[in-house]
Amino acid sequence: MNVLVYLVPMAVGLGLIGLFAFLWALRTGQYDDVEGAALRVLSDDDIEPRPGES
Secondary structure (H helix, E strand, O other): OOOHHHHHHHHHHHHHHHHHHHHHHHHOOOOOOHHHHHHHHHOOOOOOOOOOOO
16 A cells, blocks of 8 residues: 555656646647648659659
8 A cells, every 4th residue: 555655646747747748749849730741651752763664
């Protein structure tokens, strides 16, 4: 039972660290362009055609 004295504050502290990290990511614009990265993977603009292909 004495271990709860250590585990509960550690769990709350880790939760607050995660919350602050998420808020920091929101504030710095990490989630501004969610669709762009997904669509950029599908584009093949940087691939040059092989010789003999049209």
